[in-house]
Amino acid sequence: MSDSAIEFINVTYRIGNRALISDLNLAVHRGETLMLLGRSGSGKTTTLKLINRLLEHEEGKVLVDGRSNVEWDAIKLRRHIGFAIQEAGLFPHYTVRQNVALVPRLEGWDGSRIDARVKEVLRLVELPYDQFAERYPKELSGGQRQRVGLARALAADPPILLMDEPFGALDPITRAELQQEFAGLKKKLSKTVVFVTHDVTEALLLGDRIALMDSGTLKGIFTPLEFIRSTDKFVQPYISAFRAGLQILDSGA
Amino acid sequence: MSLPDFFVTHKREVLTLTAEHLWLVGVSMLLAIAIGVPLGILLSRRPAWRSLVLGASNIMQTIPSLALFGLLLPVPWLGSRADRLAILALTMYALLPVIRNTYVGIAGVDAPVREAAIGMGLTQRQLLWQVELPLASSVIIAGIRTATVITVGVATIAAAIGAGGLGEFIFRGLAMVDNNVILAGAIPAALMALSADLLLALVQRSLVRTHH
Amino acid sequence: MDRRSFLAALALLMTGCVPRPSGLSIGSKNFTEQLVLGELLAQYLGQSTSLPIEKRFYLAGSYICHQALLAGRIDMYVEYTGTALVAILKQPPSFDHAAVFNQVKNLYAQRFGLEVLPSLGFENTFAMVMRGNDARRLKLKTLSDVAAVAPQLRLGVGYEFLERPDGYPGLAAKYGLKFAEAPRVMDLGLLYRALQNNQVDMVAGSNTDGLIAALDLVVLEDNLHYFPPYDAVPIVRRQLLERHPEVAAALHRLSGRISVDDMRRMNYAVDGGKKDAAVVVREFLEQARNKNLL
Numbered sequence: 001m002s003d004s005a006i007e008f009i010n011v012t013y014r015i016g017n018r019a020l021i022s023d024l025n026l027a028v029h030r031g032e033t034l035m036l037l038g039r040s041g042s043g044k045t046t047t048l049k050l051i052n053r054l055l056e057h058e059e060g061k062v063l064v065d066g067r068s069n070v071e072w073d074a075i076k077l078r079r080h081i082g083f084a085i086q087e088a089g090l091f092p093h094y095t096v097r098q099n100v101a102l103v104p105r106l107e108g109w110d111g112s113r114i115d116a117r118v119k120e121v122l123r124l125v126e127l128p129y130d131q132f133a134e135r136y137p138k139e140l141s142g143g144q145r146q147r148v149g150l151a152r153a154l155a156a157d158p159p160i161l162l163m164d165e166p167f168g169a170l171d172p173i174t175r176a177e178l179q180q181e182f183a184g185l186k187k188k189l190s191k192t193v194v195f196v197t198h199d200v201t202e203a204l205l206l207g208d209r210i211a212l213m214d215s216g217t218l219k220g221i222f223t224p225l226e227f228i229r230s231t232d233k234f235v236q237p238y239i240s241a242f243r244a245g246l247q248i249l250d251s252g253a
Numbered sequence: 254m255s256l257p258d259f260f261v262t263h264k265r266e267v268l269t270l271t272a273e274h275l276w277l278v279g280v281s282m283l284l285a286i287a288i289g290v291p292l293g294i295l296l297s298r299r300p301a302w303r304s305l306v307l308g309a310s311n312i313m314q315t316i317p318s319l320a321l322f323g324l325l326l327p328v329p330w331l332g333s334r335a336d337r338l339a340i341l342a343l344t345m346y347a348l349l350p351v352i353r354n355t356y357v358g359i360a361g362v363d364a365p366v367r368e369a370a371i372g373m374g375l376t377q378r379q380l381l382w383q384v385e386l387p388l389a390s391s392v393i394i395a396g397i398r399t400a401t402v403i404t405v406g407v408a409t410i411a412a413a414i415g416a417g418g419l420g421e422f423i424f425r426g427l428a429m430v431d432n433n434v435i436l437a438g439a440i441p442a443a444l445m446a447l448s449a450d451l452l453l454a455l456v457q458r459s460l461v462r463t464h465h
Numbered sequence: 466m467d468r469r470s471f472l473a474a475l476a477l478l479m480t481g482c483v484p485r486p487s488g489l490s491i492g493s494k495n496f497t498e499q500l501v502l503g504e505l506l507a508q509y510l511g512q513s514t515s516l517p518i519e520k521r522f523y524l525a526g527s528y529i530c531h532q533a534l535l536a537g538r539i540d541m542y543v544e545y546t547g548t549a550l551v552a553i554l555k556q557p558p559s560f561d562h563a564a565v566f567n568q569v570k571n572l573y574a575q576r577f578g579l580e581v582l583p584s585l586g587f588e589n590t591f592a593m594v595m596r597g598n599d600a601r602r603l604k605l606k607t608l609s610d611v612a613a614v615a616p617q618l619r620l621g622v623g624y625e626f627l628e629r630p631d632g633y634p635g636l637a638a639k640y641g642l643k644f645a646e647a648p649r650v651m652d653l654g655l656l657y658r659a660l661q662n663n664q665v666d667m668v669a670g671s672n673t674d675g676l677i678a679a680l681d682l683v684v685l686e687d688n689l690h691y692f693p694p695y696d697a698v699p700i701v702r703r704q705l706l707e708r709h710p711e712v713a714a715a716l717h718r719l720s721g722r723i724s725v726d727d728m729r730r731m732n733y734a735v736d737g738g739k740k741d742a743a744v745v746v747r748e749f750l751e752q753a754r755n756k757n758l759l
Contacts, residue, residue, distance in 0.1 A: 054372055078374030089369025093387050103373055152373070162372075266519065273538070335532035413525070415532030425523035428495045 004063070005030040005160055005192035006051055011060035013046060020046045022216045024060070033186055033193040035207035037200065037238070043216040044196045048162050051194065052081050064160070079103055082153030082161040082191075086168045088145040090137040096122070096148050097133040103156040121151045124185060143174035150182075154189070161193045167202065179205055200238045204228070212238075259433040267422075271441050274418035277408045278445075281340050282401055285347035289400075290393065292348075293355020294381065303356070310349035318342065318407045322414045339408070339416035346407055347400035354396025358389025391460040398453035405446040409438070419445075488517035489705070489712070492530050492539035495523040497742070498589060498673055501731045502543040504746040505723075506699065506716075509759070512750075513715040527552050535577060540705040545589055545695035549573070549581075558631065558693040562588075565694050578703050582713075583720035584696040587728050591626070591692050592672035593636075594657075597681040599666060607688040608640045611667075620648040621656050621665035631693075633669070639691045657682075673725060675733025697723070722758060 006028040013021040021043045028034045036044040049055040050062055053074050062069045069077055090099050097118055104114045119129045125147040137145055146166055153161060167175045183206055186193060197203055203210045204224045212219045212227075212234055219234040227235060260267060296303050316324070321342045326332045331341055362385050370384050386393075412420030422438025425431075489510060493503030503522050511518045521539050524530045531553050533539045549569045550556050556572070559565055570581040593608060605611055611618070626632040627650055636642065649665055656668040657676045670677070672684050699716050706713045727749065734745045753759040 052372060054368070075374050075376055078372060083369065083372035085365060085369055085372070087363075087365035089363070089365035089367075091366060091370070091384060091388075092363075106374065106379065149369075266521075269519075334535060335529070336536055413529075415524070415529035417533065417536065417538050421521075421524075424525060425495075428523045428525070 003030055004028060005065060006194065007061075007063040008047070008050075009061040009063070011050065011057050011062060013050060013055060013057050013059075020216050021050070021057075024216075024218055026211060026218055026221075028192060028194055029208075030192055031190050032208040033195060033206055035203040035210045036194060036196045036213060037198070037203045037210050038213035039198055041215070042213040044198075044213050045164055046216075047213070048164055048194060048196050051160075051162060052078050052083060079107060079156060080158055080160065082156070082158040084146075084149045084153040084161070084163045084166045086165045088137075088149035088166075090145055090148055090152070092137050095134050095136055096127070096140070099137070099148055100151045100155050102152060107156060117155060117157075118151075121154050122148075124154065124188075125151045126181065127151070141174075142170050143178060146170065146178060159191060161191050163193065163195045165196050165198070168197070168199075175202075182206060200242050204242075254433060256433055256436055259437060263437060267437055267441060270417065270419050270421055270438070271445070274405070274408055274420075274442065274445065277336065277339055277343060277411060277416060277418050278401065278404045278449075281343035281347055281404050281408075282397070284340070284344040285351050285400055285404075286397060288344070289348050289351030289396075290355050293352045293393075294359060294385075296352065296356040297359040297385070307349075307353060307356075310345075310352055313345040314349045318346065318410050319413060321345070322411070326414070335411070335415035336417065339411035339414065343404050343407055343411070347404050350396040350399040350403070351393075352396075354399075355389065355393050358392030358396075359385045361392065362388045391457050394453055394457045394460060398450060398457065401449045401453065402446050405442060405449060409442050488519060489514075489541075489709075490519040490521055490539045492524055492533055492542035493520075493522040494527070494530060494542070495525050497675075497732050497735050498728065499543065500742045501728075501735060501746060502585070502697065504742045505719075505749070506541065506543070508743070508746055508750060509719060510712060510715055513718075514709065514711045516709065516712070534579060534700065534702060537702065537704075541699055541701040543585065543697050544700050546584075546698055547590070547693040547695040549698075549700070550693070560690040560693055562694040562696060566696060566698070569698075573700065574703075580701045580703050580706055580713075582699045582701060582716050584698050585719060586697075586721040586723040587673065587725040588694055588696045589671055589673045589728070590687075590695040591632075592670050592674070592677070592684040593667055593687075594660065594670050594674075594677060594682050594684055595667050596660060597683050600683040600685070605683075605685060607686040608636075608642075608691070609688055611685060612641045615642045615644050618644055618666040619646060619664075620644050621659050621668040622648045622650060623653040623656065623669065624650055626669045636691055639689055673728040673732055675729055675731075675736050678726065678729040679733050679737055718759065722753065 004027040008024045008026040011021060011024040012019055024047065026047075036047055038044040046055060050057050051064065051069070053069055056070075064072060064077060064080070072080075091102075094102070100118045100121060101114050104117055109117070118133070122129050122132065127144065127147050132140075132144070132148075137148070140148065149166065153163075167178050170178065179202055186206070195202075195206060204227065207224060209221055209223055210227050211221045214234055220230075220232055222230060222235070228239065230239075254262070292306060296306055313321075322338065325338050325342060328338075331338050366384065366388070367380070370380050375383065408416075408418050409420035409423060412418050412424055419438040419442040423435050423442075426434030426436075426438065491503055491506050491510075493499040500522055503520060507518045507520055510516070521533065524533060524539075524542075527544065527548055530539070530542045530544070534542065544553075546562075546565050546569050547558065550565055551558050554569065554572050554576070556568065559568070566581070566584070573579045573581050593611070595605065599605075603614055605614070622633055627648060633648060649659070651659060653670075656670055657674070657680065659665045660668050660682070661680060667685075676682065677684060699719075701712070701716065731745050731749060734740045735742050750759065
């Protein structure tokens with residue numbers, strides 16, 4: 001059990017009468033990158049938000065580091081988890097540096113430690129400190145904003161990272177760039193990552209395992225190779241759409 | 254006597270009445286901000302109260318000022334002192350723009366920004382002070398600006414019930430049928446409203462620059 | 466600053482701590498007699514003390530003057546005892562001059578911390594006025610005298626006097642007055658003209674009206690004391706008297722120095738003679754000084 005950084009046990013989440021998530025059982029291994037793949041309305045983002053209690057489940061249990069997440073203090077839980085979203089959600093009135101330094105500052109790190117960490121983490125996302133630290137979000141491109149969002153999520157060095165389609169709003173070229181960089185990055189950082197996407201290429205590229213969701217239920221968990229070879233009826237639509245790109249993956253893997 | 258000469262010979266009186274007017278406006282605006290901003294914040298947290306609070310302040314604003322003064326006169330403690338009564342009425346008029354703009358400003362914070370803030374572990378208080386209020390500040394100042402200009406205007410009517418201020422010149426001038434006296438009240442009052450508006454517009458603009 | 470002390474500071478602000486100008490601020494209501502009296506206080510006190518004088522005239526009525534006094538925007542103004550008693554103190558009217566004065570003086574001191582000084586020497590009350598010739602011919606001096614000949618007389622009144630219960634209805638009842646016909650109602654400004662032109666024989670005016678002296682009119686005595694007293698008294702802020710006792714001395718010297726005739730003449734000079742109130746008062750004070758009255 002302690003191998004699971006995050007675990008869902010019989011979790012159901014309802015709005016009124018409608019169940020957005022039904023009887024979900026899922027374990028995320030420590031140190032792995034788990035992709036939550038599905039179409040709109042599949043429940044993948046809901047699942048993500050149940051982890052850091054942006055949504056509160058009423059049925060079942062969600063364990064983080066072995067403890068039910070309702071036993072955790074919500075604020076401590078969230079600071080233990082890095083969070084990056086599609087629109088980045090950078091504070092428009094903060095500079096890049098101030099945005100990235102947010103959680104370390106809230107956690108009371110001393111100034112020099114914060115400065116060092118900000119520099120380090122901006123380097124990780126390939127944004128030179130001298131050029132970008134004092135810029136405001138509105139002066140950045142979409143891709144740059146996502147990098148800052150990622151840097152911000154990593155700043156306090158949380159063991160768990162939740163990412164909600166972070167590259168979804170970018171143009172295909174920038175998206176591919178960031179996907180490649182993230183693939184390289186996750187090898188350097190040993191974090192547990194839960195990554196929501198509807199893009200099968202991204203899932204295959206970045207995931208150690210892929211959890212396929214549809215209509216609020218988990219349809220199966222696959223390694224990328226298993227996924228490609230699967231004959232499962234829920235997997236088929238993704239593969240058909242993907243067939244042409246298979247060769248690119250084969251040559252790059 | 255020409256108007257400029259009038260201002261010179263009655264300099265002291267003009268200054269006294271202007272000071273009284275500033276005080277009426279100042280205290281009322283401080284109260285309106287002290288009550289209105291927290292109420293606006295409350296409304297952003299409890300949408301169920303929205304129609305009640307906004308509805309109530311809307312009604313208060315709809316009552317004509319002279320009528321409101323008259324309605325409040327019989328109230329104990331308040332009605333026995335005209336300036337107290339005037340300040341209460343002026344505060345009531347200033348509340349709606351302040352409450353509404355605070356609420357709208359905070360509600361207008363981008364959803365992704367709010368989601369990211371909460372997701373990263375900001376407490377409600379940190380969210381309010383470090384994200385919502387700074388981002389809503391220019392809209393809130395706009396509300397304060399509207400409220401201040403209204404208050405300067407309504408305060409001239411307060412002289413009718415004995416609260417002093419520049420309106421006293423206006424009413425006196427009407428009784429004396431003397432234009433100089435009327436203008437001695439009307440011009441400073443108009444200037445006060447304009448300068449307050451200008452000043453707060455500058456504040457508003459500087460906030461927009463740094464916060465968006 | 467924590468929340469509680471901030472709120473306390475705001476509450477304190479509402480009690481009115483506005484810096485006041487030094488010197489003396491004199492208020493008045495917005496009709497001729499009040500302007501004259503305001504000028505009188507301003508000029509006399511200006512000469513008797515060395516204090517700078519500020520005038521805050523044309524305040525629209527007793528309530529506003531009273532508020533200005535309470536808030537310290539003015540230091541004094543002249544009020545009428547009956548008005549103070551009924552309109553401001555909200556007491557039932559009574560009819561003895563001394564009793565009313567004392568009641569007003571005590572209650573003002575108790576409730577508001579304001580000093581009521583002795584009367585300037587006249588009262589501004591309702592007056593039933595007739596042409597001098599008629600009064601002398603019919604040997605009418607008091608309103609009781611009038612009862613006998615009332616059926617031969619026509620009465621002219623303003624709207625308010627007709628409506629007020631302490632106006633015409635009570636007066637007619639008290640003195641048993643039955644006029645030839647119902648009173649003719651007209652604008653206050655037209656009453657004296659109607660009297661002059663023989664359109665009416667008696668009007669309800671104020672006993673300090675300037676025209677009474679100018680047109681040889683007679684005021685019939687209210688011998689049964691129907692009207693409450695309206696003695697003209699200065700009302701002053703205690704703080705001012707404490708700070709400047711010379712003001713109290715000067716105001717006491719003024720008491721009893723203005724007769725009804727004096728007031729009528731000054732009112733007429735302003736209304737009828739179109740003179741400036743300041744000029745009229747200056748001339749009055751000069752004459753009084755020449756006669757060693759002041």
